Amino acid sequence: MCKELNKLMGNICYYLFCCCCCRRRTRNRKKDREEKERTLKELSMIVPPTQRELSTNSQNPRAMAKEEITQCYGLPDNDLGLKTREDVYKRHGYRFLGIQLGSGKFGTVERVVYERENIPAINLACKRMTIPKGKTRAAAKKSQKLLNSAKTEVYALQKLKHPHIIQCVDHFIIESSDIRSTDPIVLHIFMQWAPKGTLYDASNARAPFNESKCRLWFAQILSAMVYSHSKRCAHRDLKLLNILLDANEDLLVTDFGLSRAFDERVMEMEATTYCGTATYMAPEILGIKTHKTVSYDPFKVDVWALGVILFILYNNTYPYEKEKLGGIEKMVDYMQKKKYTFARLPTHEIDDIMGQMLDPAPDNRPTMRRKRDRKEKERTLKELSMIVPPTQHELSTDSQNPRAMAKEEITTCYALPDNDLGLKTSEDVYKRHGYRFVGPVLGSGKFGTVERVVYERENIPPIELACKRMPIPIGDNRTARKNKKMLNMAKGEVYALRKLKHPHIIQCVDHFIIESSDIRSTKPIVLHIFMQLAKKETLYHITSDRGPSEEPQCRLWFAQILSAMVYSHNERCAHRDLKLLNLLLDANDDVLVTDFGLSRAFDDRVDDMEANTFCGSPNYMSPELLKIKGIKHAKYDPFKVDVWALGVILFVLFDNTFPYDMGKLGGIKRTIKCMTERQYSFTRKPSSGIEDIMWQMLDPVPESRPKMLALSTHEWIATTYEAVEAKG
Incomplete structure (x- = not known):
């Protein structure tokens, strides 16, 4: 009995001890939070006499004049009545206590108090950077380097506002107003005081x-x-x-x-x-x-x-x-x-x-950024999952050929006017689905336009999307074949985007067709595909504006595209129009493959996965594809065509030129000859790794060209590819 009682008392004592510790930690956390709030409130009370707005948008602080970065006092300043440094400090409300907190190669940090009427004294730290005026060329160069460092620090501290980055409350330069003077320039940066040292x-x-x-x-x-x-x-x-x-x-x-x-x-x-x-x-x-x-x-x-x-x-x-x-x-x-x-x-x-x-x-x-990028992606995916179309169209993707399916099997079709649903115009359909077109046009091509859209529903914050509109004209017998081809493309794209779910393939959230209910009407059928909005430009625009990318960036983007295409090929779907214009960048600069209009999906029961359609963009086409132009029933492997196109993409990213530019080479025949003889060259020296993987992808013999999955094990890309797969 006594043993049990002692055990019970021991448990009670341990429980009370834990409760006391928890209360103490809770009190400490509350005290810490109150201390932080008090410090931030104090810092917000500090108002410099000159409120300088620093422009931090697309600027290089080293290229900016010091007057653009901070306030400059040339002493003596008769207009302001300032003769000495002490006058400037008094004007700003600072009193130096004569306590040095630290010193380094470029200056000292001292203890300061900010004093104004009706405000309690606020403890601060001031970093003073002394920049001598060089007499010789070498000394002048050193002084300029110091000045650049000073400008950079002020710029960074003004631009960065974070709880764990020191807060800057004021800054100015004191120098002599006499241009002949050799007195040094002194930058003062007044910052939050950290009382517990480094x-x-x-x-x-x-x-x-x-x-x-x-x-x-x-x-x-x-x-x-x-x-x-x-x-x-x-x-x-x-x-x-x-x-x-x-x-x-x-x-x-x-x-x-x-x-x-x-x-x-x-x-x-x-x-x-x-x-x-x-x-x-x-x-x-x-x-x-x-x-x-x-x-x-x-x-x-x-x-x-x-x-x-x-x-x-x-x-x-x-x-x-x-x-x-x-x-x-x-x-x-x-x-x-x-x-x-x-x-x-x-x-x-x-x-x-x-x-x-x-x-x-x-x-x-x-x-x-990896953790932040992951959170950004999770937020985007969460937003996209909130979009619920009014008609949940279940797409059967098992062993189907989208070109053989009726459009009604692929997507929802609205025939206007629709009296049953009370829909008279396209705007009524958009309203029914919760979409509002806000412009501008994000892109346009041969088969349609892409526009910015906002999805709006009650109790859900607005979600930005992109909408691809593909008008398919209804023509007479002469154009019926062309129209059928466009409709098949539209069905193929919807089918592919609904079937393929991958972090580096654009995500489709909704789709429908709007057409006329009058069978005599000649108004075109319009397919709408609502997709994830890629907030940055295409890789085509990035390369055109900024030139070739360095090898590490090429490797990362290549790994992301490769990851998407390995997945797509595993799902028996070949893209057939891989090019820089069809590769978008999201907010994190990650690649999203888009535009599956020319894609070819194969039935699970088909063993011989070959195609015979001449399609794609000339400078990205493989030699076996170029050879079948004008030849009926000639076949090729569309998956190997994608591998060639990916080789061209990597070449352009690294070199900013095409390996074979049909316009410069003077036509298809000359281009095929150059491809067969491997007559391409780099404008800058590649590493052995990137050169070898491009050599393999740009093999003119499709049977010798590796598959997408085999590329993922190449020594140049394997580690990055594994990282991309793990991140996805």
């Missing part, structure tokens, strides 16, 4: 940290960097010294002096500057020092640095140290071989994520 100090005092603490801090830095990268801004100097701790021990990323912001119009976001801190540098940026690389992806460099930070927090050592390893070249060699060790045994999860971030191949290293 993560470097915390790490020196308390590391290694337990995994839950590492996970929390890692998540906070990751959140800040996902946001920064989504704004096309890479930090390039992530390290423990540039991460601060606020009063609640939450992290704040700071020091964007070496950051690189990219214009919205720039597709190839690469950098060439050797910068950062050696022990946090990725092998590709160290390669610039050893002349092994010319450019690098600054976003992947940030991923590596974040991996190093996590390693130190958990392990209290660097994964690679230049001093211990005996120089940069030895350090890079260790990096390439992934020769790092833990001082204590990690869990599988932390070991795996560090292994991914510290991958020496930047193409294999994950992006910061």
Whole structure:
């Protein structure tokens, strides 16, 4: 009895202890939240005397004049009555306390108080960057570099507003109004004060940290960097010294002096500057020092640095140290071989994520954005799933030939006027389905137009879509064959889009035909296909505007298209019109294959999957397809035709030219001869991997050309293809 009583009392005590801990944690969380709200409220009270609006849209801060970035005071300024720095500080309400919080290569950080009437004193930090005026050419070049760094930091801090990025409240430059003066320019950046110092100090005092603490801090830095990268801004100097701790021990990323912001119009976001801190540098940026690389992806460099930070927090050592390893070249060699060790045994999860971030191949290293991209895709798919057509048309896709099916078997047909449903015009049909055409025309082609549409229903936020309208004229006997061909194309596209469900194939959400109920009418039949809206341009427009893509970008887009086509071919559906114009980019710059109007789907019972229709776009056509022009009943393998077209797409993405341009070569016969003899050349040198995979795809003998699935195992694409498949 006594034992049971003791056990019961022990359980009660443990329960009460847990309750107290939970209450304490709840109180602490509430206190932390109140502290954050108080800090943000204080910072919002700071109103600079000059409200400068910074234009952050498609600008390069290094190319902007300093007056465009910040307020400049030329002292003495008789108009404003300012003679000394103290007058400027007083004008803005700042008082320096004489406490230095930190110093670095480019300046010092000091403690400041903001004081105004009727407002309690607010603690801040001020970063002062002294930029000397160079007398010699070398000194002037150094000064310009420092000024560019200063402008970049102000630009980045003004552009980035995130709970885990230090908040900038004011900034200005003080310089001499005398152009002959050699006094330095001094940039002042007034920021949120982080009272608990840097993560470097915390790490020196308390590391290694337990995994839950590492996970929390890692998540906070990751959140800040996902946001920064989504704004096309890479930090390039992530390290423990540039991460601060606020009063609640939450992290704040700071020091964007070496950051690189990219214009919205720039597709190839690469950098060439050797910068950062050696022990946090990725092998590709160290390669610039050893002349092994010319450019690098600054976003992947940030991923590596974040991996190093996590390693130190958990392990209290660097994964690679230049001093211990005996120089940069030895350090890079260790990096390439992934020769790092833990001082204590990690869990599988932390070991795996560090292994991914510290991958020496930047193409294999994950992006910061991956999680955000996944959420964006999930949100898009959730929105599309909310669209419920009034007529749930069940399409039978099992062993069917869409060209042999009546249009009523493929989609819903509205014959107007329809008195039973009370539909008189096309607008009535659109209203019945919840669509409103808002324009403009997104694209037009030989067989129809694509327009922007909004889906609107009660209790559902508006959803943006694209609608493809294909008018099919009703003609006399002379045009009946052509009209039937167009109707078959329309049925084929609806059938394919309804059958194929893949992350890199455009998603169809609704479709119907509008026609006249009067059999004597000559009004055309109009097919409407409502699809997912790809918010960016086609790959054709991207390539036309920005030129050739770098190999890592080519590899990613190629892997996405390949993934879609492997799936499509497994479903016994050949596209037959693969080209850059039929490849769209979504909000995350991921590819969506569209326009299945010329596609050919084969019945499960058919073993001999051959086609005889001459179709496609000339510069993407394979030699066996070009050879059958004008020849009746000649056959070809449509799946191998898709492989050739994909080879052309990869060639154009990389080289910005066609391997065989029919217009330049002077006709079909000359083009076929060049294809047979493999007479194509690059305007820039490709790697052996991309050259080999294109050689295989552009094989003039279809029997020797690999299948889509076989391409996925090629060494140049295999790893990226696996990543795309896993992400999908």
